[in-house]
Amino acid sequence: MLSINDISIRIAGRLLIEDSTVQIAPGARVGFVGRNGVGKSTLFHAIRGDLSLEGGSIVIPPRWRIGSLAQEAPDGPESLITVVLKADVERHALLAEAETATDPDRIAEIQTRLVDIDAHSAPARAAAILSGLGFSADDQLRSCSEFSGGWRMRVALAATLFSAPDLLLLDEPTNYLDLEGTLWLEDHLANYPRTVIVISHDRDLLDVSVNEILHLDRGKLVHYRGTYSNYEEFRANKEALHAKNFERQQAERKRLQDFVDRFKAKATKARQAQSRVKMLERMKPIAAIVSDEVREIRFPAPEKILSPPILALDNVSVGYEPGKPVLNKVTLRVDTEDRIALLGSNGNGKSTLVKLIANKLQPFSGAVTRADKLSVAYFAQHQVDELVMEQSVYDHIRRLMPEAPESKVRARAGNIGFSGKAADTVVRSLSGGEKARLLLGLATFYGPNMIILDEPTNHLDIDSRAALAEAINEFPGAVIMVSHDRYLIEACADQLWVVANKTVTNFDGDLEDYRKQVMQIRDPRTPARERAATEEKPVRAKEKRVSPKQQIAEAESEIERITGIIEKIDTALSLPDIFTRDPKQAAQLTKARAAAANALARAEEQWLSASALLEEANSA
Structure with a gap:
């Protein structure tokens, strides 16, 4: 533990x-x-x-091995599969020793241990992990140095997972x-x-x-x-109940204080007034919940709504080297207010397609038709390099509004999430999420007809991702997005385009259908979502039969039981010589008290949740 x-x-x-x-x-x-x-x-x-x-x-238990993702991506001439296999340090050392060992007993020990750790299936396990993370069988035999930093970080992740x-x-x-x-x-x-x-x-x-x-x-x-959904629902109920209790207590405190203020000077009411003063003193204040609202994200609307289609590709081929197209014979159209998510593994041409759409790449052949005065905003995480680290948010916006008064520049800074003094923060001091917000604001500054978002959720927390989804849905122009965040895609996209096999096709299905297709290709096991769905059904059915009153009674009984346990442990720990006389027993008691305290907190959370449900049912 x-x-x-x-x-x-x-x-x-x-x-x-x-x-x-x-x-x-x-x-x-x-x-x-x-x-x-x-x-x-x-x-x-x-x-x-x-x-x-x-x-x-x-x-941490003394025999536990801790694994985490390396800060630096692996590099060098070794193949990907070799790098991943070396992550199992014990296996690598045993295999090396097996090459030179001469003592029969030691050889037997090595081989027995290799069997115990299933060393001989390791190459297949390593290959499966690399395949799941997007590396083909040929890729796995190539050296690390041939891959970009992002792909090498995937190798680092594969190595960490393989070491188990x-x-x-x-x-x-x-x-x-x-x-x-x-x-x-x-x-x-x-x-x-x-x-x-x-x-x-x-x-x-x-x-x-x-x-x-x-x-x-x-x-x-x-x-x-x-799960997170369970947590989010429970926390919302808990905060709602807390807010109600706070308001109720504030009203009660005001009532008592009003009585004291009104009658403290009257001899006939002095005793009652003093009694209420004591009640106020005994009343443990409930702290108000501090609001931590996420700043909204807003995209400025285009000055003019264009007639559809705003973009059409007809039999287009495009790439970087003549004669070697990345995409071939692409035919598609984009209309006003389309919400399109591009699917497909990295390296299949998604970035090439968005560069073509953004007019940053010219086609080898075929026809590209753009609406007159089409304005396209393009956001990608690598654009952080275009920010001047020593300049402030205000400085970056000022460059786009050279003639505007300071008040208007600061107002625009506030619109993209940097109000007041926050606009004077230098870029170097911004968090990753704040830099992403600034880039989004700069990219969409002039009100484009189309926004292209390439992995916009990196460095954004959950609430900011929700704010981004809301901004996309409210934007009156077209949006094309490349993202690994399913919540964003499911919340916004009305079309799914798959970029694969050097072309672009419309996916006839939803994201869940696409997920099943990917898992069938990358992993033959039953996907976790289907397994979780079958496991959770009987549990949820049972929970529905328990009334809120019964849940409250059970929680109160549990709270009383655990409180008694904690009191007994505290009594034992209060003995003056417990830590010197029997340190092992003292450590066990301390550990038991921590576990009991956690159990008490869970019981109290269950009581709060059940109380909220009962109050909601009574008020309905």
């Missing part, structure tokens, strides 16, 4: 995590969520031992993947046999691949059971 006991972490004077305790059981699959910059990656550093704690402790550590820590693993690779990773993590904690802003991954959610919010770690 991974035990995080009352930890506090401070970075550069800022307290990121304060007095937080969480227990992660062996085999748990945990989605780690929270706004960008709150300290999720910092906790990973602390778990790995790369960062000192200000207080508390992190206890006891505790797998993944920080935004889908940032380097296309949709097809993301679909495969979801299913792989859902079947991972050991403990995994994944930082992700991908809603679908958090619904398919994990069974627990760890939320870091305002310095506190809170542990939930279930």
Whole structure:
């Protein structure tokens, strides 16, 4: 079990995590969520031992191996399959020793251990992982140095997954993947046999691949059971109940205070007034929920709505070297207000197609017809290199509005999410999500008729992704998107185009149909979504038969039981010589108390959730 006991972490004077305790059981699959910059990656550093704690402790079983994605992509002349196989350090060392060992007993030990760790099937397992992440059989035999940085990061991910550590820590693993690779990773993590904690802003991954959610919010770690959708629903109910209780208490405090103020000077009411003063003093204040609203994203509307089609391709061939087209015989059209998602593995020509549409690439043959005065905005993550790191947000917008007064420039900065002093922040100090917001604002500055978005969700948190989806749906022009984020595609796209086999075809089906098709090709196992659907049905049916009143009664009974256990443990721990007389027993008691505290928190959460359901039913 991974035990995080009352930890506090401070970075550069800022307290990121304060007095937080969480227990992660062996085999748990945990989605780690929270706004960008709150300290999720910092906790990973602390778990790995790369960062000192200000207080508390992190206890990991001594035999557990910890694995996480390397910071740098592998490089060099070795083949991809070799790099991945070397990630199993024990297997690699045993095979090397087997080549030189002469002692019969040692040879027997080596071979026995190789059988125990299933070493001989390792090449097939490594190849399956690489295939799932998008590498063909020929690619797997090529050297790492032949691939770009993004593809080599996929190799690093493959190596980490192949090593199958006891505790797998993944920080935004889908940032380097296309949709097809993301679909495969979801299913792989859902079947991972050991403990995994994944930082992700991908809603679908958090619904398919994990069974627990760890939320870091305002310095506190809170542990939930279930998928992200379960967590989001429960948290919304909990916050609604909390808000109602806060309002009710404020009204009661006002009533008591009004009585005190009115009658404290009257002798006949003095005793009653004093009684209410004591009631006010005993009343434990309920803190108001601090609003942490995400800034909206808005795309300026085009000055003129063009007549359809705004773009048409007729039998077009395009590429980078004459005679070697990346796409061939492409025929398609784009109308006003179309929402098109491009599907297909990286390397099949999606970027080539969007460059053609954006008029950044000319066709070898065929006809391209554009509407008169068609304006196209093109956003891609690599455009971050076009930002001037030492200049502020205001400076970047000023360049596009050289004659405008300062008030209008700052108003425009506010429109893209940088109000007030935030507009004076230099680009170097912006987070990845803030840079993405700035790039989106600059790319769409003049109100285009068409927006092309190439992986726009990288570095955006879950709430910002929802804001982006809303902005796309409200935009009155056409949108073409390339994204590995299924939530964005499902929320916005009304057409799916598959870029494969040197052409572009319309996919006759929805994204779920496409997912099944990808999984049949990349992994013969039953996809996690179908398995989860069949497993969850009886559980949900049972839950529906339990009334809110019964749930409240059961939760109250559980709270009383656990409270009694904690009191007994505290009594034992209060003995003055317990830690010196029997340190092993003291450690076990401390561990038991932490587990009981977590169980108490879960029971209280169940009580709050059931109470909210009962109150909602009574008010209906």
